[in-house]
Amino acid sequence: MPDSFFTASPEWRWWIVFYFFVGGIAGGAFAIAALLRLFGREVDRPLSRLGYYIAFPGSIISGILLIADLKRPERFWHMLIQSETFAPAFKWWSPISVGSWGLLLFGLFSFLAFVGGLAEVGILPRGLQALVQGGLGAVVNVLGGISGFFLAGYTGVLLSTTNRPLWSDTVWLGLLFLLSGFSTGAALLILLSWRQNLPALAWLKELDTWVLGLELVVLIVLLATVGMAVLRPVLFNAWGVLLVLGVVLVGILVPGLLHYRPLLGRLTVPGAALLVLVGGFVLRVVMLLSSEAA
Amino acid sequence: MARYAMVIDLDRCTGCRACMQACKVENNTPMANFWMYVFRFEEGEYPNTHVWFMPRPCMHCDNAPCAKVCPVGARYKRVDGLVATDWDRCIGCRYCEVACPYGVNYFNWKKPSKNYYLDWQDEDVVQVTGGAVPPYRNPDLDAPYGEEHRRTAGGGRLKGVIEKCTFCVHRVERGLKPACVENCPLFALHFGDLDDPNSTVAQLLRRKPSFRLLEELGTEPRVYYIGGHPPSTESRQIEEVKARV
Numbered sequence: 001m002p003d004s005f006f007t008a009s010p011e012w013r014w015w016i017v018f019y020f021f022v023g024g025i026a027g028g029a030f031a032i033a034a035l036l037r038l039f040g041r042e043v044d045r046p047l048s049r050l051g052y053y054i055a056f057p058g059s060i061i062s063g064i065l066l067i068a069d070l071k072r073p074e075r076f077w078h079m080l081i082q083s084e085t086f087a088p089a090f091k092w093w094s095p096i097s098v099g100s101w102g103l104l105l106f107g108l109f110s111f112l113a114f115v116g117g118l119a120e121v122g123i124l125p126r127g128l129q130a131l132v133q134g135g136l137g138a139v140v141n142v143l144g145g146i147s148g149f150f151l152a153g154y155t156g157v158l159l160s161t162t163n164r165p166l167w168s169d170t171v172w173l174g175l176l177f178l179l180s181g182f183s184t185g186a187a188l189l190i191l192l193s194w195r196q197n198l199p200a201l202a203w204l205k206e207l208d209t210w211v212l213g214l215e216l217v218v219l220i221v222l223l224a225t226v227g228m229a230v231l232r233p234v235l236f237n238a239w240g241v242l243l244v245l246g247v248v249l250v251g252i253l254v255p256g257l258l259h260y261r262p263l264l265g266r267l268t269v270p271g272a273a274l275l276v277l278v279g280g281f282v283l284r285v286v287m288l289l290s291s292e293a294a
Numbered sequence: 295m296a297r298y299a300m301v302i303d304l305d306r307c308t309g310c311r312a313c314m315q316a317c318k319v320e321n322n323t324p325m326a327n328f329w330m331y332v333f334r335f336e337e338g339e340y341p342n343t344h345v346w347f348m349p350r351p352c353m354h355c356d357n358a359p360c361a362k363v364c365p366v367g368a369r370y371k372r373v374d375g376l377v378a379t380d381w382d383r384c385i386g387c388r389y390c391e392v393a394c395p396y397g398v399n400y401f402n403w404k405k406p407s408k409n410y411y412l413d414w415q416d417e418d419v420v421q422v423t424g425g426a427v428p429p430y431r432n433p434d435l436d437a438p439y440g441e442e443h444r445r446t447a448g449g450g451r452l453k454g455v456i457e458k459c460t461f462c463v464h465r466v467e468r469g470l471k472p473a474c475v476e477n478c479p480l481f482a483l484h485f486g487d488l489d490d491p492n493s494t495v496a497q498l499l500r501r502k503p504s505f506r507l508l509e510e511l512g513t514e515p516r517v518y519y520i521g522g523h524p525p526s527t528e529s530r531q532i533e534e535v536k537a538r539v
Contacts, residue, residue: 007392012388070386071454073385091367096363
């Protein structure tokens with residue numbers, strides 16, 4: 001009898017699927033933007049600004065999706081503040097508690113970077129561009145990048161600390177979601193900037209290819225280590241087919257090929273990016289809902 | 295301070311499910327929520343089969359995974375060992391539900407008043423009752439309990455919060471036993487203080503070999519089983535239960 005015989009499904013469905021997907025993109029996009037800002041050149045700034053423009057709305061949408069899934073959404077503030085004493089509510093040993101604070105911090109830093117980015121292009125007062133430049137800008141980028149890195153990966157750890165089939169049978173979900181967050185974040189950056197022919201685009205495509213390769217390796221390790229007793233009820237069905245076709249083929253192998261061979265002509269670059277995004281979404285769908293179906 | 299525990303004698307249990315019924319009546323739990331559930335297992339191959347029964351309340355673990363993961367402290371461990379849920383604090387994230395390896399948590403997806411076997415506000419029912427017969431609700435469930443003075447007793451409180459067995463905290467604090475223990479006709483369920491050497495639970499655990507469910511997970515359950523064995527790969531659940539158990 002498996003450990004998960006008695007366990008019950010939490011019925012985490014589409015709100016959570018979209019939260020994991022959007023949170024991954026936002027975190028990944030900001031982390032890439034921060035890397036470009038900290039180690040890139042002056043000409044890379046438009047791409048890093050685009051990362052800020054993705055990250056802040058992404059953090060807002062993530063918060064909304066997370067709250068929407070709560071069945072007492074009006075009590076969402078209990079995650080941050082204790083309802084009786086109004087002291088901060090932080091449990092470092094609870095992934096949801098840590099995740100709530102991580103999302104809040106990411107929202108704060110991505111907001112600062114968003115404002116700084118708008119100031120750089122003259123939409124907001126020029127003085128605010130200090131938020132993404134110089135010493136203060138470095139602090140915002142480093143802390144925002146770390147929280148983005150965290151946001152992209154903690155969702156997998158959250159699943160691993162349960163007692164449900166598949167989720168609790170592997171320690172690789174956190175790394176898989178982190179890599180997927182990076183690849184989808186990079187893909188959205190490519191998709192939104194490919195017409196501008198930015199110098200950093202080639203680097204971004206190379207980064208995306210490497211991350212996709214790592215993602216495939218981690219996915220194979222994950223599947224190889226959970227064992228047949230888990231795979232049979234969870235993935236030897238339509239979910240498994242979707243994983244192979246939607247994630248491995250459409251989301252990893254085909255875009256990886258397109259990064260080397262322009263098989264779609266001028267649509268190759270956006271086409272590959274779009275497929276990576278589709279694969280990242282399908283990955284969340286399969287990982288969440290296949291366990292629910294077991 | 296007492297250290298409460300339950301001992302379940304599997305040799306005595308006949309699967310009558312009086313404990314399940316008593317729990318429902320005492321705690322006013324909504325339909326399909328079985329805080330105490332009696333599993334019916336079959337082992338062996340026909341005609342050499344063996345059927346046995348395993349009551350499963352909340353394990354009130356000392357190392358409770360549900361309390362660990364609860365992001366808001368709504369699920370917590372009391373000093374006397376009971377694992378309680380504060381309905382007023384729960385945000386409905388259901389993380390406790392997936393963290394618990396015993397599946398003892400039940401989520402109120404529907405408004406509880408609409409999720410009883412009989413909806414007393416239903417117009418067809420009101421035509422018969424004339425509205426004169428109120429639904430029974432145990433008044434003891436509404437008081438705050440424990441040193442923390444939090445509302446943790448009973449079920450069917452709110453839509454969108456999690457519920458589970460409380461070891462009948464409202465009875466235990468009055469010196470009574472949980473309803474399932476009190477109503478078991480075969481004395482298969484025992485409840486008491488592990489630190490009291492004269493308590494039935496302490497005596498039974500001294501006298502007989504015992505096991506705890508999924509002990510290897512390190513949850514340190516406060517429910518002990520005697521007179522049987524844990525379900526294994528040979529054990530098959532012998533009924534299709536419509537409700538989630």
